[in-house]
Amino acid sequence: MDFFEQPTSRRSFLRLLFWTPIALVLTRFWPWGCAPSDSRSDGLQVLSASEARTLQAIANLSIPPGGPHPLGAKDFDIPRLSEKWLQIWPREIALFVKLLIGVVEWAPFLVIGKWSRMTRLSPELQDLYLDRFSNHRWYHLRNMIRLPKALCFNAFYGLPEVKNDMGYQLRCG
Amino acid sequence: MIIESLHIQGPIRDKADVCIIGSGSAGSILAYRLQKAGMRVIVLEEGGYYTNKDFTSNPTEMMGKLYKNRGLMMTVGTPVIPICQGRCVGGSSVINTGTCFRTPISVLEDWEKNEGVEGLSASDLLPHFQDLEQVLGVGPVLEALVGRNNLILKSGLEKLGWRGALLPKNAPTCIGCSRCNIGCPINAKKSMLITYLPMASDLGTKIYADCRVEQILTQRRRAVGVRGAILDRATEKREQEFEILADRVILCAGAFGSPMILQKSHLANSSGQVGKNLHIHPAGAAFALFPEEILGWQGNPQGFGIYQFEEEGILIESSFGPVELMASSLPFGGKEHKEWMAQFKHWAAYGALIKDESSGSVRWLPGWRPWVTYHLTPSDATRIVRGLQYLAQAYFASGARDVYAAIRGFPILHSMEEVELAWKRYSVNGQDLELAAFHPMGTCRMGADRKRAVVDSRCQTYDIENLYICDSSVLPTALGVNPQLTIMAVASRTAERMIHN
Numbered sequence: 001m002d003f004f005e006q007p008t009s010r011r012s013f014l015r016l017l018f019w020t021p022i023a024l025v026l027t028r029f030w031p032w033g034c035a036p037s038d039s040r041s042d043g044l045q046v047l048s049a050s051e052a053r054t055l056q057a058i059a060n061l062s063i064p065p066g067g068p069h070p071l072g073a074k075d076f077d078i079p080r081l082s083e084k085w086l087q088i089w090p091r092e093i094a095l096f097v098k099l100l101i102g103v104v105e106w107a108p109f110l111v112i113g114k115w116s117r118m119t120r121l122s123p124e125l126q127d128l129y130l131d132r133f134s135n136h137r138w139y140h141l142r143n144m145i146r147l148p149k150a151l152c153f154n155a156f157y158g159l160p161e162v163k164n165d166m167g168y169q170l171r172c173g
Numbered sequence: 174m175i176i177e178s179l180h181i182q183g184p185i186r187d188k189a190d191v192c193i194i195g196s197g198s199a200g201s202i203l204a205y206r207l208q209k210a211g212m213r214v215i216v217l218e219e220g221g222y223y224t225n226k227d228f229t230s231n232p233t234e235m236m237g238k239l240y241k242n243r244g245l246m247m248t249v250g251t252p253v254i255p256i257c258q259g260r261c262v263g264g265s266s267v268i269n270t271g272t273c274f275r276t277p278i279s280v281l282e283d284w285e286k287n288e289g290v291e292g293l294s295a296s297d298l299l300p301h302f303q304d305l306e307q308v309l310g311v312g313p314v315l316e317a318l319v320g321r322n323n324l325i326l327k328s329g330l331e332k333l334g335w336r337g338a339l340l341p342k343n344a345p346t347c348i349g350c351s352r353c354n355i356g357c358p359i360n361a362k363k364s365m366l367i368t369y370l371p372m373a374s375d376l377g378t379k380i381y382a383d384c385r386v387e388q389i390l391t392q393r394r395r396a397v398g399v400r401g402a403i404l405d406r407a408t409e410k411r412e413q414e415f416e417i418l419a420d421r422v423i424l425c426a427g428a429f430g431s432p433m434i435l436q437k438s439h440l441a442n443s444s445g446q447v448g449k450n451l452h453i454h455p456a457g458a459a460f461a462l463f464p465e466e467i468l469g470w471q472g473n474p475q476g477f478g479i480y481q482f483e484e485e486g487i488l489i490e491s492s493f494g495p496v497e498l499m500a501s502s503l504p505f506g507g508k509e510h511k512e513w514m515a516q517f518k519h520w521a522a523y524g525a526l527i528k529d530e531s532s533g534s535v536r537w538l539p540g541w542r543p544w545v546t547y548h549l550t551p552s553d554a555t556r557i558v559r560g561l562q563y564l565a566q567a568y569f570a571s572g573a574r575d576v577y578a579a580i581r582g583f584p585i586l587h588s589m590e591e592v593e594l595a596w597k598r599y600s601v602n603g604q605d606l607e608l609a610a611f612h613p614m615g616t617c618r619m620g621a622d623r624k625r626a627v628v629d630s631r632c633q634t635y636d637i638e639n640l641y642i643c644d645s646s647v648l649p650t651a652l653g654v655n656p657q658l659t660i661m662a663v664a665s666r667t668a669e670r671m672i673h674n
Contacts, residue, residue, distance in 0.1 A: 062510065063506070064508060066508075072511075085233060088233070088237035089245055090242060092540065130506070131507075134505070134506065149501075163496060166515070166518070170470060170495065171350060172230075172352060
């Protein structure tokens with residue numbers, strides 16, 4: 001099916017526009033959600049502890065240890081590193097990212113039919129979940145994982161240790 | 174004289190002959206030319222003032238300082254496309270790679286024939302191009318310094334019989350440290366920050382940084398000045414207000430800024446075209462792994478182009494960014510991603526940009542964030558995919574081991590034969606494409622028909638006599654090449670016509 005010939009794409013986007021604020025409210029105000037009332041991780045300014053856990057889980061799955069370069073996301077505090085972006089971005093964009101992280105945390109029932117938060121799934125199921133999420137047939141849903149993932153990659157590959165390990169260095173002169 | 178928010182204690186009231194909104198490629202040249210002609214010019218820039226001493230190799234920090242929306246701006250539509258624009262004194266010229274193409278003659282002829290644009294023919298613009306190229310030192314980067322990523326396809330192109338060459342740059346003293354996109358630390362790139370703005374400033378132009386114009390003031394269908402807010406650079410919060418009275422107002426705030434200011438001021442939109450007709454030159458990327466080390470981060474990040482497919486509206490250019498950003502551009506994760514990143518030394522990275530027929534729109538949103546919509550048409554999606562196919566062929570002809578075209582679900586290719594097979598099996602779907610865009614244009618387009626255009630051939634708005642728009646937003650169609658030099662030439666020509674008037 002060619003999405004250009006179907007109005008479904010635009011309709012699904014509008015649907016997304018309708019449901020995301022509701023999801024935001026739910027994830028932020030449910031007592032077990034990604035709410036600011038959660039005790040924050042030490043020193044984190046933008047992310048709640050729950051959001052930090054989700055982001056770290058996404059990072060761990062996206063950047064596993066091993067291979068020619070042994071370092072993995074597990075070796076670093078990715079949420080803390082990601083915060084430098086979240087702090088410089090305009091507030092509404094940082095809020096949007098928090099919303100996306102919340103959606104990733106709460107969407108296993110949508111993607112793999114499990115009524116659980118992402119961080120409470122087993123590692124195998126987390127892996128399956130992230131894979132299916134990233135390749136979901138619904139374009140706007142699979143797009144939602146892109147930004148949190150990009151944040152993780154950015155944080156990890158921006159580390160001097162990782163750059164040194166890869167032999168990467170921007171030099172001038 | 175550059176005045177920053179930290180130097181400003183109270184509200185500003187000032188007067189000038191010409192008030193220019195935006196200090197990018199167009200605004201700087203207009204400021205210099207008009208000031209030189211004896212006019213008192215004030216330039217207002219929303220972004221901050223940074224010099225090469227402030228430029229670090231940290232992309233996060235520099236994107237936060239130099240980019241609009243701190244580097245995170247996306248189009249809404251299918252597919253979602255990240256889009257970049259500068260927001261600092263010097264505008265996008267500070268953060269682009271410095272590629273300087275003259276406007277293709279076919280594009281200028283198209284403007285003249287189909288849009289009724291007058292006075293912007295190849296012969297009209299020629300002296301402006303020559304003059305600009307001389308001041309900016311435009312020429313190809315030295316082959317010895319250009320880096321392997323920019324030379325790796327040369328042998329392949331010879332085998333295939335395709336045309337390609339080193340790109341013309343405004344960086345005559347470039348030493349290839351690959352930091353063009355986050356501010357040139359050695360001032361090798363002749364951005365507006367170190368050329369026309371200081372030249373204008375030396376003649377007496379006042380340049381206000383951190384000043385966001387929020388309204389154009391009018392009286393009896395004439396612009397009389399502008400009003401806006403002086404922003405705190407770190408938080409972007411309003412600190413003070415300013416009001417500049419001027420005989421002429423020139424909007425040079427770019428394809429997003431100019432229509433937003435007009436929309437907020439409810440001006441110059443009798444055609445209903447303000448904010449419409451957005452073109453962005455969407456670009457798809459393909460990465461290759463070579464058996465030998467490429468070290469793509471050494472050398473110019475964008476130094477080589479393949480011109481063979483110009484007639485199809487496809488331009489292939491090398492494009493290598495900081496590792497953090499390159500890592501994010503691979504759409505897969507996990508072990509596969511790690512394996513690719515482990516071979517980062519062997520990466521070559523190129524992109525295929527198209528002269529887009531698709532169009533989008535820009536709308537003002539509270540908080541002065543643009544709401545940008547853009548939908549890729551099937552024919553444009555097909556052309557991008559075709560561009561990536563050509564690129565894959567060029568990679569294999571040059572000896573690549575593996576090629577990955579940034580199309581979701583597309584297999585990693587290992588040989589030339591697989592290129593043909595994979596593309597035969599693939600049916601184009603725009604949603605699968607991982608795109609980026611760097612050249613927004615066309616949102617206040619120029620033309621002879623006032624029902625279809627916002628400004629006339631002299632960049633004067635149809636609705637307000639002394640209100641001009643001169644930046645990428647007036648370009649009536651997409652160019653198919655990097656637009657920097659075209660924007661400058663149009664600005665230079667506009668200044669010439671203003672002075673003669």
